Amino acid sequence: MSASSSNLSSALIAYQRIEHSFDSAFGAGLNPWRHLGALGFLFFWIVALTGLYLYVVLDTSVDGVYRSINWLSREQWYLGGVLRSLHRYAADAFLLVTLLHLLREFLLGRYTGFRHFSWLTGVPLLWFIYISGVVGVWLRWDQLAQFSAATTAEWLDWLPVFATPLIRNYLSANAVSDRLFSLFAFVHIGVPLLLIFGLWFHIQRISRAEVFPPTALSAGSLLALLALSLALPVTSQAPADLSLVPGLLPLDWFYLFWQPLMFATSAGVVWALVIGGSLLLFVLPVLPHAAAAPIAEVHPDNCNGCRRCFEDCPYAAIVMVPHPSGIAGRQLAQVIPDLCASCGICAGACPSSTPFRSTAELVTGIDMPQMPIGALRQDVERGLAQLEGRNGIVVFGCDQGASLSRLVGEDLARFSLICTGMLPPSFVEYALRGGAAGVLVTGCREGGCAFRLGNRWTEERLAGLREPHLRARPSRKALRIAWADRGEEAELADVVEDMRQALAAERLQNTEPIADATADTIVSPARTTAHG
Amino acid sequence: MPADQALIKLSFSHEGKLVSACRQRSAEELAKLAPNMRAPMDCPRGRSPVTVEIDLDGTPVYRHVAKPSGLSEDGASTVYHRFPVQSGEHRLAIRLNDDARNAGFNYRREETVNLKPGKVLVIDFNQETGGITLQ
Ligand code: SF4
Numbered sequence: 001m002s003a004s005s006s007n008l009s010s011a012l013i014a015y016q017r018i019e020h021s022f023d024s025a026f027g028a029g030l031n032p033w034r035h036l037g038a039l040g041f042l043f044f045w046i047v048a049l050t051g052l053y054l055y056v057v058l059d060t061s062v063d064g065v066y067r068s069i070n071w072l073s074r075e076q077w078y079l080g081g082v083l084r085s086l087h088r089y090a091a092d093a094f095l096l097v098t099l100l101h102l103l104r105e106f107l108l109g110r111y112t113g114f115r116h117f118s119w120l121t122g123v124p125l126l127w128f129i130y131i132s133g134v135v136g137v138w139l140r141w142d143q144l145a146q147f148s149a150a151t152t153a154e155w156l157d158w159l160p161v162f163a164t165p166l167i168r169n170y171l172s173a174n175a176v177s178d179r180l181f182s183l184f185a186f187v188h189i190g191v192p193l194l195l196i197f198g199l200w201f202h203i204q205r206i207s208r209a210e211v212f213p214p215t216a217l218s219a220g221s222l223l224a225l226l227a228l229s230l231a232l233p234v235t236s237q238a239p240a241d242l243s244l245v246p247g248l249l250p251l252d253w254f255y256l257f258w259q260p261l262m263f264a265t266s267a268g269v270v271w272a273l274v275i276g277g278s279l280l281l282f283v284l285p286v287l288p289h290a291a292a293a294p295i296a297e298v299h300p301d302n303c304n305g306c307r308r309c310f311e312d313c314p315y316a317a318i319v320m321v322p323h324p325s326g327i328a329g330r331q332l333a334q335v336i337p338d339l340c341a342s343c344g345i346c347a348g349a350c351p352s353s354t355p356f357r358s359t360a361e362l363v364t365g366i367d368m369p370q371m372p373i374g375a376l377r378q379d380v381e382r383g384l385a386q387l388e389g390r391n392g393i394v395v396f397g398c399d400q401g402a403s404l405s406r407l408v409g410e411d412l413a414r415f416s417l418i419c420t421g422m423l424p425p426s427f428v429e430y431a432l433r434g435g436a437a438g439v440l441v442t443g444c445r446e447g448g449c450a451f452r453l454g455n456r457w458t459e460e461r462l463a464g465l466r467e468p469h470l471r472a473r474p475s476r477k478a479l480r481i482a483w484a485d486r487g488e489e490a491e492l493a494d495v496v497e498d499m500r501q502a503l504a505a506e507r508l509q510n511t512e513p514i515a516d517a518t519a520d521t522i523v524s525p526a527r528t529t530a531h532g
Numbered sequence: 533m534p535a536d537q538a539l540i541k542l543s544f545s546h547e548g549k550l551v552s553a554c555r556q557r558s559a560e561e562l563a564k565l566a567p568n569m570r571a572p573m574d575c576p577r578g579r580s581p582v583t584v585e586i587d588l589d590g591t592p593v594y595r596h597v598a599k600p601s602g603l604s605e606d607g608a609s610t611v612y613h614r615f616p617v618q619s620g621e622h623r624l625a626i627r628l629n630d631d632a633r634n635a636g637f638n639y640r641r642e643e644t645v646n647l648k649p650g651k652v653l654v655i656d657f658n659q660e661t662g663g664i665t666l667q
């Protein structure tokens with residue numbers, strides 16, 4: 001392993017520690033780290049809505065800009081002042097979650113292959129956010145705005161493209177005109193419109209994109225911003241006066257950090273960072289990386305056109321086309337190779353994936369060539385045959401979550417799928433009917449599925465809320481779901497141990513075969529993380 | 533910037549004089565040109581670079597030769613330079629040349645300025661209002 005990749009993996013481990021530490025406070029499902037993109041949307045809309053009010057109040061004349069914005073904070077603090085503060089804090093939060101979203105996806109290696117589109121369409125969004133944010137600062141036209149506008153002009157003038165240097169707009173009060181502020185307002189509103197378009201583009205290749213965080217997280221975020229706005233209202237500094245050097249300024253470190261940097265270094269250095277950074281982000285997806293895995297493959301004879309794979313594919317990589325059999329109305333799934341993430345979630349959705357089918361060779365409707373459902377059935381049969389007596393536990397996990405190779409015991413049969421979402425629920429019943437005392441299903445933590453929806457669909461299918469659903473109703477002890485990320489193998493081992501004991505205790509009390517799935521009381525599967 | 537300083541900003545955007553005047557083409561020269569190019573006068577569009585010098589209290593502090601912009605060097609020359617000075621009284625001498633055909637400086641201005649701390653003094657150039665301006 002090269003030094004840089006080992007640095008990266010230690011950064012990833014460090015990051016995951018942080019992410020996991022939020023689970024105890026927020027719960028896995030509401031962990032903000034797993035909703036950074038959706039939080040970005042939320043903050044954007046807060047900025048947009050509060051901005052509407054500010055725009056109504058804004059007077060874009062030279063004399064009016066400062067007065068109108070300052071009036072909000074002074075005379076109308078209870079409404080305009082709060083909205084102004086919300087506008088600014090939500091803009092900061094928007095930038096922050098966007099940067100963290102980028103960092104997270106980078107650390108998780110989610111920028112190559114089928115993800116390159118989302119990555120590449122995300123990079124320009126950062127520029128849009130910066131442009132509208134920085135120009136927004138100027139609309140206060142106080143000393144900070146004066147400093148920032150002049151600094152930006154100097155920075156842009158470094159490029160030999162403007163016939164008249166932009167800095168001449170800020171030399172003296174005479175140079176500043178009403179038109180300038182109309183231009184600022186135009187950019188400050190126009191660029192976010194481009195941003196909406198860019199955001200829409202950014203999520204084109206994923207289905208069911210989360211464009212709004214879970215309600216509790218949204219409400220909590222809004223309340224936090226509101227509390228901040230009330231506790232620390234945003235105010236203007238002294239009005240801009242171009243005949244004076246602005247004094248010491250409290251800077252906006254989110255949007256303006258590069259301006260003191262420019263004074264400490266030079267405009268050229270800042271340009272090099274911006275251009276170099278953007279180029280780096282753009283070339284990342286095309287740098288050499290592991291070869292793409294084989295994509296899903298449809299077997300028309302086994303596809304009845306039920307559309308379940310189409311519904312469940314997290315990347316909108318399936319379209320329904322007329323079936324070649326020519327039967328009127330019958331459809332066939334078709335995979336769009338460029339969009340397919342090779343996750344196997346479609347195979348888990350297909351009704352033809354049930355191992356109870358009486359064909360000697362199980363061929364399903366949509367399958368992964370590298371791990372066909374037919375081969376999985378054979379593996380499970382072999383694994384069951386090796387389990388000793390009736391105490392065995394079958395573990396279904398995935399290559400993305402906690403590694404199953406660290407689980408040891410003669411009583412275990414382990415199957416690591418591409419994604420847990422690839423597991424047809426009927427396999428759980430098949431394992432129990434085939435002699436396993438219990439089944440443990442694991443995969444990435446809730447909300448953290450490497451293929452977005454795998455653990456969500458699995459949970460819903462096993463709980464009978466989604467097709468294909470688990471027909472059997474195993475007891476809470478016989479079927480456990482324990483989500484655990486890579487690196488949490490020890491915690492997963494604890495769950496297995498706990499399960500062994502629970503099953504053993506049940507065996508003592510109950511001489512009835514617990515593996516008879518239909519004999520148990522009706523319970524939805526116990527849902528836990530590896531942490532309980 | 534320390535609190536007891538003031539800032540001087542020099543900025544102008546000015547088109548230097550043409551490098552050379554128009555010249556009558558001789559009959560021979562005209563004959564060599566393509567028929568659609570036979571203008572009797574040859575008027576080069578190139579402009580002079582603009583040279584500017586500043587002395588502060590008798591010491592030269594800045595000198596710059598600003599080339600004309602544009603591919604054929606026929607645009608304005610622009611300068612932007614800022615430098616902090618101690619607040620208080622200073623003797624400023626500014627010299628500017630915008631004509632390559634003349635040596636020396638065709639615009640000069642000397643002034644004693646009293647700069648308050650934090651004050652920005654802008655040195656500009658505007659031909660219509662008589663050359664070098666201070667504000
Ligand atoms: S493998 Fe995954 S991405 Fe590809 S078609 Fe199936 S569900 Fe969609």
Ligand code: SF4
Nearest residue numbers: 303304307309350365
């Ligand atoms: S889930 Fe299976 S049967 Fe249904 S459309 Fe997809 S491939 Fe065909």
